Amino acid sequence: MSNPIIALDNITVTFQQKKRAITAVNNVSIHVERGDVYGIVGYSGAGKSTLVRVINLLQEPTSGSVVVNGETFFQADDTSSKKVRIATNDLRTRRRKIGMIFQHFNLLNERTVTENVAFALQHSKLTDKQRKEKVKELLELVDLSDRAEQYPSQLSGGQKQRVAIARALANDPEILISDEATSALDPKTTNQILALLKKLNQELGLTIVLITHEMQAVKEIANKVAVMQDGEIIERGTLLEIFAKPTAQLTKEFIETATNIDKAITTISAQPLIQNLHDDDLFVRLSYVGDTTDEPLIAGLFRDFQVTANILYGNVEVLQNTPVGSLLVILSGVPDKIKAATSTLADHHVEIEVLKGGK
Template structure:
């Protein structure tokens, strides 16, 4: 069984502002295993950044218990001395949306700054900085200042700096929000590589399910300071329970955009008699079945595919399809039952008797 790296139990974070009480986190329990890439998703104000700042006590909670790598660091009060807390924080690296680099220092000097209290000699620091810049693919940019670097390169420097003290945990707080889609993919691929190479436990905070979908193995969804849904990425994408989670997933898979366009097509607006517009969702082995061919062979039902999408989530193929089924009434009913028997989820979006 995997070792638990981060355990947040019944965390409350309450702020008092003038006459208002704000519950930024309310009774949140999350356990993150060593080596997980764990995504925490929510819109602005959901409480996800507050919750993650609790992990290294940059935000002291109002109540609850925090265990990091088997050490209880908070149980209704901070349980570490200032020195012990400093040591613990060295085990947790952080990267942010706006990089937070020092403009007057080169890439190498920005990384070296994190080694200020490391006790390493000058030569050892230089060797470590060179190794870290190589790790993030920036060896040739060591002497460049931030102004001479692209957004993606700045984030790579920030990642190298966050790894300087050999942390066990890396927290990414909306770290790709300021980057274009191509650069975002490159940074996510780098984080995945670091997770595999170094055994890093990575916590991703994001408002985009797409980011989680690309690299996480587990995901938590937050709304108004509460944890509303949690599970493996595969579970959450295959069987989301909460409306907010469904919204996030529809945006991430492109089905939301697709539906807007599909509903404007003449073939949908003037659905033929005896037809059904259906949404199919499937995962794992059912993605390999020649299901729609079988429907025609067995029931004389034709399938007009209007949209299809398949991706690999946590090494498992997952897909969805929007299809118009046409045929005799009883045969369509039998075909729909055959689809569900094959382990494919089916939703009727529109039908004409």
């Protein structure tokens, strides 16, 4: 039996503008298991922020139910006006167990790093001494002990985000919501922050909901992915499922950007080799998960079918300890044999997408 730490069911959020209603989130259900790093990917305006703000009721849904840690925060169906809502005082304490970090850090500029983190403890029951100790521990955790007395203006973007993470963890939350937390950072700093989030997930068992418009970020640390478009989740699955067998066009786009295969396809397609592709040749993309396509399979194409495979580009990602590969290949041979060869590949769970040839 699954026992999700976050259960959003049939969530709809409609904003009433002057004359028209905007449905930012349309009947979305999402269940996050304890220990998940759940990535929600989508372009700007897809409804990601609105959806995650529903988790701690910063955004009250128009309808749907919000259950966190087995406790109903909110429940309203769209047919009746009856609403169940957690008591305001309870919500205040529950929210402290749901940390949030954002793209723009939201630090207090006139306070030091220590004061920024301590600020999150203003309602805690800790003594002054315990608070100091707690802040010290948190700064150690995010590797900022040497910056304790500095002000945000003296810090880099990555360091500011570390302060925000320390602050978000001050009340020992079980859930951390990261809303585009790496979107303002350069790639190297992004990877450092993602590595820190992964460490927190593994060492503290922190459940993370990671919102981003970059599949790259999700690829690094998420175990599950949902793709959001126009207020709806159009595809979801484990990281491997999504990378191995994306079905929605948008998901494919996100993945191709994350793996750089889109650039490779564009570059290689422009080359004379492809421009002047031989009549019977096929320019294909082979995609596989696990160790299915190693040399022997490609070598077997020649041995069994006299089909040569000219590999023009290869990319292997290791996602959750499993290789996920893409090869751009020209298959040459007798048409019938090429057909037999591709069906053998398919039998070995290699996905084949014809990019050119074979009309």
